[in-house]
Structures are given as structure tokens and as C-alpha cells.
Amino acid sequence: MENSRNKTLSIIIPSYNEERTIVQILNKIISVQLIEQTQKEIIIVDDGSKDSTKELVNNYISSHPNESIYLIQHTVNQGKGMAIRTGITKVSGDYVIIQDADLEYEPEDYNLLLPELIYNQKKVVYGSRFLIKENKHSYQSFYYGGLLVTTVTNILFNQHLTDEPTCYKAFNSEFLKSIPLKCTGFEFCPEVTAKVAKYGIKIKEIPIHYYPRSINEGKKIRWTDGIEAIWILIKYRFTD
Template sequence: MKQQTLSIIIPAYNEASTIFRLLEKVHHTRLVHDIRKEIIVVNDCSKDNTEEEILRFTETYPDCTLVYHKQPHNQGKGAAIRAGIQKITGNWTIIQDADLEYNPEDYNPLLEWMIENDGKVIYGSRFLNKTNKHSYQSFYLGGRLLSIVTNLLYGQHLTDEPTCYKMFDSGLLRSIPLKSTGFEFCPEVTAIVCRRGYKIPELPIRYYPRSIEEGKKINWKDGLIAIWVLVKIRFANKHSLE
């Protein structure tokens, strides 16, 4: 039987302070059922030493299966993820931010669920883990609001729509006609998956939030854009989502 693979897409922009340690954590995480990892790093034309840190990692760990792609110019997180999707070869795909807010060991319960249920999609929820802390009340409330809007528009029961840890069957992810370039990737992919009739289950994950001073980039304007994307896709022509 051919060994199964998890593709891990890591979009990175100005993450020189964390990318090496993050890649180490991903590399050292042992997956269930001897599933192999395919790490795809997309550098969104960073202005700091992100590229040097990525190359330092590949030199330090030559045994690691890592695909590196540098965008021709800065386009945004969504565009970086879309570039990564073009390179995936694994059975499943998960998105991993280049900071240290999430723990790659949480891939495993998500993978177990996907395997046991022949699943197509599952999200890791920061809010289902009651031990997690959140850096800013505004981010906490914003995440809750996006989840409520998603549930009202699409009949879901999500607690954490904007979570980074979204895991997909790779065939499903490749089939989605994504257009986003920025942080609106999350509501776009969620909305289209919902319009296709999938119920999105969740499992609790760990979360270690960083501050704006430490490099957190999302803001309230991204929240407004996310709500607009959720509403727009809810009433879009279904043929445009296929």
C-alpha cells in the first residue's frame, strides 16, 4: 500500500524571527499511521530574512521533504496559499501559519478523524480548548462573530471559523475555485465548502497567541472583508463555485 501523505502549506511574510523554529516543530512532529509530511513553504516576497532562515533550515535538515516557492511580488496570504495548493501531492492538506501560535502535534487528532470518517474537511477550534488564552478581546470577539455569521448563513455549528488549522481532502481543496489574495482566504474556502453541502466538524486545538508587537498582522478591516465574503458567496450563483 502506498504511503499516505499530509501536505502542509506554510505561507510566510516577514516571519524571520519564527520560521526556523516553526519548521523544526513541523519537521519533528511524528504523524499517526506513519503518514509522511510534505512541507510547502511559500515566501510572499518577505522584506526581512525569512528566505535566509528557510534556506538555513533546509541546510540544517537535508532529510526534510520541503518544497520552497518564492512569490514574484508580495500578493497576500490567500495568493500564497493558492500558490501552495498548486504544488500539493498529498492525500490531505492543512494550512500552517509561519508563526508559533499553533502546535503541529495537533495535526494528529485531525488526521485520525479524517481517516476514521473518510472525511473531506475538518477544522481545529481554538475555542473548544478552554485552557487557551487569547491576546486581545477584539480578536476573540471578532472570531466569535465570524463563526456566528457563518452558522447563520450556512447552517453550520462552528465555534472557530477563522482558525488557521483547516484540514481538507486534497482533491476537494484543489477543486475549489479560490480567488482570494489576502486574509479573506478563510471565509472564502469555508463558504464554498458550505455551499457544496459539507458540514464542517471541529476538534479542540492548542493556541499560543502573539501580540501585534510580535508580528500579528490581521486587523478589524480584515474582519469586515471576511463578513462581506461570507455574505457574497452565500448568494452567489452556484455554478460559479464549481
């Protein structure tokens, strides 16, 4: 039995030049009613944005005083992985999920992942874009690159994943904080997956929705990040 205290989901949002979508994603997040009266803690890490992201977030915080929203600022751009690591240090919730600052993922889907953490006591659960066939993908190179990274993950770590590079990775907070992360860029995904797998954990996946954006709309990941992801997986398979 869970104790009577309401649990809290900490939502880490690494942000870099996201003025076009940051307010919209925050509106989506605060409108979600989480299962079991789970509370929300929103941690935005502005990674040295050169646009108006941080001003928009500060204004949003001022206009929503009843919401638990916090802004942390990197004075210079350090990379998505570093932003996530900074966010992890500020987490006070029972569970953590990573949320991109764009609109590719649907915050309503938090309620699809939370049961695995709350009821089944999973330490980690991933949301898979590939388990809903209706989901579209922006570029064939990203689609096949994601499949390749996932296949390499499964071979190296004896997993049965369909979508290793997914953004929606959710964790028990204490467990995530115990993982010694070293990433600074997009390699957060393969590093945390490798290190979770080395604990002997079979990662559970849940189908989630996906609405991809284009490079012109601000998508930052590139095909070279897929090559780096494979290298990181190989590296952490044989080292700590």
C-alpha cells in the first residue's frame, strides 16, 4: 500500500531557444490531471538561451503563483544532458520524467507511464513512439537511425526495447539520482539506458503519442547524434 501522502512527479524540461513553444508546453503540462492526485513539480533548465525563453518562463511563473514551477539558468549553453543533470539535482518529487520544451510529446501520456511507477513499483519506464502505428516520424533518417540505436541497445544489453531514443523516460527519483551520469549533450539517452540495464533491469515500455517537428521548426538532433549514441552504448557496455 502506498502511504497517504500525495506523490509528486518532477518534470524536467531542458530548454534552449524554445520561445516558440515553451508557453504552450507549460500550458499543456499544468492542465493535466495526474492519476492518484499526484502533484506536479516543473523544473525548467534554460541552457543559455539567446532568445526570450527565460523571460517567457519568468513571466509564466509570475502569472501562475499556485503552480510549482522553477527556472534554473545556465549562463552558457552546456548541452541537453548537462541541463538534465542540473535538473536532477533540484528534483524533490517521488518520480521524474524528461519533457522536451517542444510539442512533439503529449503530457497527457504521463498518466500512461505513472501506473508502472506507482502501482508496479518500477524503477524506470519508457514511452515508445513505435508502439502506436499511427504515429508519424519527421525524417526517414531519424526513423531508421532510432531503430538502429534501439537494435544495438537490445543486442548489447539484452533488452527488448522498441524505442531507446524516446524523450519520455520516467524514473523513481531515488533510483535516477543514484545513477552516476557524465553526459553533457544528447548522449543522456544511451548513457542512462546503458547504466539502467547494467543494474539488471528490464526496461518496461508503454505506447505514447508523437507529433514530430521539422528542423525548420527547431528540431536540434542530427544524424551524427545517432553515431555518438551507438558509441556511448558500446563504451558503457564495457566500462563504467
